[in-house]
Amino acid sequence: MRIVGTLVLLMAMLGWSAWFVICNVYEFAPALNPWGLAVGWLMALLGWICAWRSRQRARWGWALCGLAASVGVYLLLNHRGAGEGIALAALLIISVGILVWTRKAIRRSE
Numbered sequence: 555m556r557i558v559g560t561l562v563l564l565m566a567m568l569g570w571s572a573w574f575v576i577c578n579v580y581e582f583a584p585a586l587n588p589w590g591l592a593v594g595w596l597m598a599l600l601g602w603i604c605a606w607r608s609r610q611r612a613r614w615g616w617a618l619c620g621l622a623a624s625v626g627v628y629l630l631l632n633h634r635g636a637g638e639g640i641a642l643a644a645l646l647i648i649s650v651g652i653l654v655w656t657r658k659a660i661r662r663s664e
Contacts, residue, residue: 555615556605559622566622567598570629587638590645594625597649604653610660617656624648 574591577583601621605614624645631641 556611556618557615559605559615559618560602563598563601563618563622563625566625567595570594570625573629586632587642590628590632590638590642593642593646593649594628597621597624597645597653601649601653604657608660610663613656613660617652620652621649624652 570591574586574588577586578588598621601614601618605611605618608614627648628641628645631644632638636644
């Protein structure tokens with residue numbers, strides 16, 4: 555499951571990066587916040603590091619899928635016209651919540 559979660563999160567981040575280039579460089583749509591993309595990649599890297607260092611592969615696989623879903627929530631909030639701060643706060647809260655919840659669940663099971 556860890557490999558599937560890694561692939562899902564990688565596809566979400568690559569898609570977001572491509573959409574960022576389309577919006578900010580080619581001005582096809584309103585510009586996206588570069589801080590959102592930076593926070594998204596940072597959370598993805600933290601998730602990948604935790605997943606690949608852990609012995610609980612299945613739980614971290616689901617956590618990586620949850621991080622990919624948080625990227626989708628961020629982009630949906632941007633698309634629906636929520637403020638940049640609200641979308642960025644939602645991305646950060648959801649991502650940190652997923653990472654903390656997964657670490658606590660793993661510690662309880664050990």
